Amino acid sequence: MAEFDFVIVGAGSAGAVLADRLSEDGKYSICLLEAGGSDLNFWIWMPIGYGKAFYNKSINWMYHTEADPGLNGRSGYWPRGKVLGGSSSINAMVYIRGQHADFEDWKAMGNPGWGWDDVLPYFKRSECHEGGADAYRGGDGPLHVSGMEHSVHPLCANFLDACEEAGFERNPDFNGKTQEGVGLYQITAKGGFRMSTARAYLSRARKRRNVSVETHAHTTRLIMENGRATGVVYRQGGAEKTVRARREVILSAGAVNSPQILMLSGIGDSETLKAKGITPSVHAPAVGRNLQDHLGLDYLYRSKVPTLNQQLYPWWGKLAQGIRYVLTRSGPLSLSVNQAGGFVKSNPDTERPNMQLYFSPVSYTKAPKGKRPLMNPDPFPGFLLGFQPTRPTSRGHIGLRSADPFDTPEIHPNSLSTNRDLSEMVEGCRLMRKIAASPSMQSVIDQEITPGPAIQSDEEMLEDVRNRCSTVFHPVSTCRMGPDSTENVVDARLKVYGVDGLRVVDASIFPAVTSGNTNAPAIMVGEKGADLILEDTRAA
CATH class of the missing domain: 3.50.50.60 (FAD/NAD(P)-binding domain)
Incomplete structure (x- = not known):
């Protein structure tokens, strides 16, 4: 033994x-x-x-x-x-x-021992930030963290300008002095x-x-x-x-x-x-x-200008980007689709940022989560605005289906089981509309496809949340x-x-x-x- x-x-x-x-x-x-x-x-x-x-x-x-009762009885993937x-x-x-x-x-x-000053040294020890070490970032750890500033899709600039027009400040580093603000994400890649x-x-x-x-x-x-x-x-x-x-x-x-x-x-x-x-x-x-x-929800928009869909949907686009990636390790295949986002307050009464934002210059209407691989984007120019409340109050549990260790466990998320979580999801929906209505986004939005302009009231938004939101x-x-x-x-x-x-x-x-x-x-x-x-x- x-x-x-x-x-x-x-x-x-x-x-x-x-x-x-x-x-x-x-x-x-x-x-x-x-x-x-x-x-x-x-x-x-x-x-x-x-x-x-x-x-x-x-x-x-x-x-x-x-x-999941809170998701109108849907099973999550x-x-x-x-x-x-x-x-x-x-x-x-x-x-x-x-x-x-x-x-x-x-x-x-x-x-005890798990406050910010206690855990910061371990974040730094783990990290090799491409920008080097400072008071918050590690410079010689095993985990490489890279920025995407030189490779993100041009529509990210529209999104960030739109967020500023909606009243949110830029933040060049969500992992630095403060998390609040909007900017480009960093990824674990080298x-x-x-x-x-x-x-x-x-x-x-x-x-x-x-x-x-x-x-x-x-x-x-x-x-x-x-x-x-x-x-x-x-x-x-x-x-x-x-x-x-x-x-x-x-x-x-x-x-x-x-x-x-x-x-x-x-x-x-x-x-x-x-x-x-x-x-x-x-x-x-x-x-x-x-x-x-965390539960998230995406709003899908048809774009007036090309998105990653036009680069990754046609076979010749896949081939071209594949060759680019193999030869140079660059281009959209070298990135995450979650390129921009941020952490903001959805209402002035909250003390800390309570909403995470995502901007993805690509869309996958015909690839629902858990049904098929996310490999073929939409044939039309589209992009996604997404959000997730950062500190949900609903609590679920994991249980055994049986005593068989090869049987899958029971997962009971118990999503949206508190009034606070329900209200924050509606606030998130309102926030998506606010950002989309800004001049910078209106200059590139052709139409809102999902959920569509017919969804306007809190009740309609909440029903859409129950029908579409999912784990992130x-x-x-x-x-x-x-x-x-x-x-x-x-x-x-x-x-x-x-x-x-x-x-x-x-x-x-x-x-x-x-x-x-x-x-x-x-x-x-x-x-x-x-x-x-x-x-x-x-x-x-």
Whole structure:
């Protein structure tokens, strides 16, 4: 039976970081288990290829939620990375840390060591910002972060001018002194290739003799002995295998799979587990609870001027851009489609920016989420204005469908279940119309296609929201960090309550969802989690 100091489950945004940092000094042996396979895939490495990875079973769990009452009974599509690098290998690559106040909120919720001043060093340690280091940015970390200033579509300038006309200020760096304002996004990319955590961290960790990476290794349960997690059972190549941990088992399987593995191992609400035929080992009622996610909505416009649709829809356009990318690693295939956006206040009464904006100079009317790959844009010139409220108050949960570890978990988002979330979605719709009505956007808008000018009242807008809005793929908080073991799963050192030798280190521990894209803070959690583990190991 194989034995290592640390066994990590999940090679994603946090797990890959842990494997690298825990193995750096050579003192400890690491086994990293990943249910998926290699990230050496063209559609992963080419930035805009995420439209293909979005619907690829070989690298994506491709989850679907249960019918969601708040979305008029619709089932949502939840892609999650099943590959080295996890969701950092299939996401849209936008690098956003969140607001400084988000982390002050984390600390105020009873989590010492997680305020802004505490986490900033880990954001900086992880990052190699192409603009170099300063008080807020890192300059020599493994994760390369690039700007898109020289490559974005010209319509981004119209969008940013429109936002200024609507009363919002420009911000050259959402990850600097303040998040508020509008500007161009930065992405995790280098040299025209995606910068996943597999590329940034695992590429160097795998060269070390003290690191073993097992792919296509589907974790089925944890080994529990006398109140301690001592190993992991997994299935690989049709055979059941076991690996033991001398020091700790670390779950980094993400907001869906980490709580699923805990529950399969008997760690969860005792009565709920018994009903699924699982013998409880630790009564932990908060496992899988407190699910938070961002909901977004797009407004589709037909343009008077060419958009990326004209470059990427015809076969000759695809060929030309493909050749350009292969030869120069530049052009639209080297970018994210989310090129511009920002963080603004949707009403003057809110203290902090509560709305994230997106501008995409491309549209995919005939590729609904979860139905087919996003590879063929519309034949007409079109673009998207989008928004998402940054701090939703609705809470859902993850549950077991059965005791079978290969059965998909139940995902209950419980979307739009609070009045605040409903009102903010309507405010977001009004904001889209306000920006679209500005002179700079009116100069390029031919017509609003979706939802269309017939939708005007709050009631009509809310019904449109329920019919069309969807996740923007930021699920967090299902193994929430906090001081009360009845309401949270891990403490401020990421140790699972009621179990020795077990931690959770991934986005599932977020006390609350951050204001924006969640990949950067998940990587930060991996960085800080590694330090916590090493501190405790050395002190033992």
